[in-house]
Amino acid sequence: MLALDRKLLRDLVRLWPQALAIALVMAAGVATLVLGVGTHASLDETRSTFYERNRFADVFASVTRAPGALVAEIAAVPGVQSVEPRIEKLALLSVPGLSAPATGLFVSLPDFVPQRLNLLTIRAGRLPEPGDEREAVVSEPFAKAHGFGPGSRFEAILNGRKRTLVIVGIALSPEFIYAIGPWDLMPDDRRYGIVWMSERALAGAYDLKSAFSTVHLKLLSGASERAIIETLDGKLARYGGRGAYGRKDQLSHAFLDAELLQLKAMSRITPPIFLLAAALLVNMTLSRLIALERQQIGLLKAVGYSGGTIAAHYLKFVAAITLVGIVLGAAAGVWLGNGAARLYADFFRFPFLLFRTDPSTYMAGGAAALGAGVFGALRALREVMQLPPAIAMSPPAPPQYRRMFVGLGLSDRLPRSVLMVVRHLARWPLRTASAIVGVALATAILTGTLWVFQATEFMIDTTFHRSERQDATISFVQEMPERALFDVARLPGILAVEPYRNVAAKLRNGGVERRVAITGKPAGAMLSRVLDIDFRPVPLEGAGIALTDMLARILRVGRGDVIEVELLEGDRRTTQLPVTDVIKGYFGLTAYMNIDAANRLPREADRISGVHIRYDAVRQDELFGRLKELPKASFIALQRVSLQKFRETLARNILTMVTIYVSLGAIIAFGVVYNFARITLSEQGHELASLRVLGFTRGEVSGLLILEISLVVLVAQPVGWLFGYGFAAWTAAGFSTELVRVPLIVGRDAYGYATAITLMAALVSALVVRRRIDRLDLVEVLKTRE
Amino acid sequence: MLMELEAPIFRVRALAKVYRSGDVEVHALRGVDFEAAAGEFVVMLGPSGSGKSTFLNIVGGLDAATTGEVWFEDHELTGMSERELTLYRRDHVGFVFQFYNLVPSLTARENVALVTDIARNPMRAEEALELVGLGARLDHFPAQLSGGEQQRVAIARAIAKRPEVLLCDEPTWALDSKTGVRVLEALMTVNADLGATTLVITHNAAIREIAHRVVMFGDGRIVSVAVNERRLAAADVSW
Incomplete structure (x- = not known):
């Protein structure tokens, strides 16, 4: 191993807490990227596969009653590949053990010929016998909600007549990945289910022999959906056609689209925040490391190492940290992704939903993290390259300080400790600004996440207490x-x-x-x-x-x-x-x-x-x-029941989201404050130890460091709120779809909690660093120059 | 000698200090007995590793003895807790470091005030700086002062609390003869005016002439003690 690489390893071992803090922030960036991109890809690919395998239709239309003969005419429209006419009716159900009325969407299955479109995936049992008026297949979530299996029975009022139906099969369909009843806020599997029955049986019940009430079309690739919808509307108009529509307006598809859009928005907003914070940290830490090692750098140059070789040495330091971040982040991303897939499985009913990521996701995450690391290192590396050996060999000039606000006479009025801290912060404005921005990013990511809950609460209040006030x-x-x-x-x-x-x-x-x-x-x-x-x-x-x-x-x-x-x-x-x-x-x-x-x-x-x-x-x-x-x-x-369910689901999701984002936000806050404090301590350790020798207590000396951290953290709060509001506005815009709009309401709670969490994380890192002050070597300080 | 009639301010008995690093033991002090009278000016000489700095650190409450006793007036330092040692340093001891150890972000006046803020009966910061001849440089930052000036600020900082003891570790180490003399003058003034017992470690044998007493360290012991019958003024020494 080259001597320089040995130095690299030892530097990493020596600086491990700081390196780990940076790696964790990077890991958070990589994790959110893998999570966001991976979940998006998994959901999108699973949906595409399910659609393709089960021949999900492209165009949908409903009519009052259209003759079966029309089907051939529709099939002849240029661009139409397959047509499936069917009977589709909502009907009330009476389910044993459920006091509230439930509703079934009854959908006919062709007798004697296989389904052409929206094929069922049978999860248990079988399809109904052709013409059987009692046999039914029900959607899996509905069956699960009631503990139904083949052989279970329930009652339905079909066209005013009550019937007892027997479940013969349980199925999933690409049409009802997200099944939500009219006027409902989110799926309620106990009170809403899909019921498939023989076409002849439903035709008999609804007096629709040789007729249909909905028709689904699959188009040839390249066919114009818009033109076909127009033609279809023309043909269906006199049968009470209610206007054909494409997948975009199909409810289940639209809800998935909305979710995918939100995921995309999140994966574009969150990871860059973490990576920016990581870049700031790399910059802060590497600059300090290089300042401390300028004599070593000078020596290396003096003995013949090129600037590039030395810069590469420090770049390797950053790369090693980044690598740890990438590995941790990818692992965390996959873990969170599996959790997200489980969460999604509660809402989106696929026969399978696995969190999968292809290598390109990891590569993108890795490249982004490495990019952030190198970007953060640039300034410090330029300094390494430019350092002339002679200057590097002599100790740095003592830092120049200025008296500030001389006219105001503040120097005489402010406590000495405040003066020291303020001047130290002002002496390295770039670093101070980096730390402020870093902490602000932590507050921002928290504000930019926590606001959603209040906004949702506001939506609920407006919708259910001011607007839809019915039970x-x-x-x-x-x-x-x-x-x-x-x-x-x-x-x-x-x-x-x-x-x-x-x-x-x-x-x-x-x-x-x-x-x-x-x-x-x-x-x-x-x-x-x-x-x-x-x-x-x-x-x-x-x-x-x-x-x-x-x-x-x-x-x-x-x-x-x-x-x-x-x-x-x-x-x-x-x-x-x-x-x-x-x-x-x-x-x-x-x-x-x-x-x-x-x-x-x-x-x-x-x-x-x-x-x-x-x-x-x-x-x-x-x-x-x-x-x-x-x-x-x-x-x-049942708005009253539905609202309660909505709140329960929301509460569960809030808990998950808050846990994840609070951890991630805390990682940034901790990482930034810890590194900032360590750098400050490394710079002022000599002074602080001198103060201890002069008779300052441990408390008084660590008070200085804590004061410095507090100033940075406090100044960062309003900046973080501002950024957070920006993220919230960005997220709200990204979340806004034709189905749901989240109002941009960032309340005091969001700001308050964000700040409280950031302060807690800062406090913890300050306490960790404080332990180092307690261990300052008072004897050493008498003998050595910094 | 007048000094010997007074009760000693320091009494050190059989002081030993052993540093352990793995299996290696380094005996920095091997049984030192020492007394210093109030107001005495003692110069401590000796080669590197002779134990003089370790001695000063223990007497200054910065380091703990392995065995032996150190008494300051009627307080036994060797039995004190960390907090008591901090208070001892705060209330009784002034330190002058080899490398000045000024806070670079504070002006001369503010550096001195750092100590007067926490001391029980301090002089004004300006007064302390006058004493060391820096009345005109009150508002300069360390970076704007010469080495000698910085060291005099350090002395002003050390004496502003009116300490009973002034401990100086190589105060003229980095200074040329002319500047060093001004620092020594400041030390002697303080010693005379405030009556602070002053212990000065140095490699600079020329400084011995200004002391009441010269203690020679060697191999962790005091090897000789010489009393100056006649002290020179600081201005009369050079190196």
């Missing part, structure tokens, strides 16, 4: 006359009812259009309210339309503009409506109107699509018992 929502099988409202009002325990009417439509402005359900609500609604962007209730009077802020932004319209509305039901005409309000909404793209005006769109009077209710919790069981038997209802959303 439950009953959706009818089809539009009902207004008197259905009174039937609901007579149910036991009902305190208030409020009708709504949904009208399917395409909203258009110029070339931009979106398929939405326009929801009509009574003027001055009290249960399900619409709030404007200042959270004031919007009365919804007159004939205008109110759009959520996201929808208005997409359509590029504002209050007072006129948009084109193409109805997808009734007489399907296209009309113009004035935008009367832009409103607040965090979920989906929604549009609201007065219920009478909404009814006038399809030229129908006094029809309602469902009812929002508030009920007496004491009589809940009685009410649920009656709701389960309600023939005209297809779905009952």
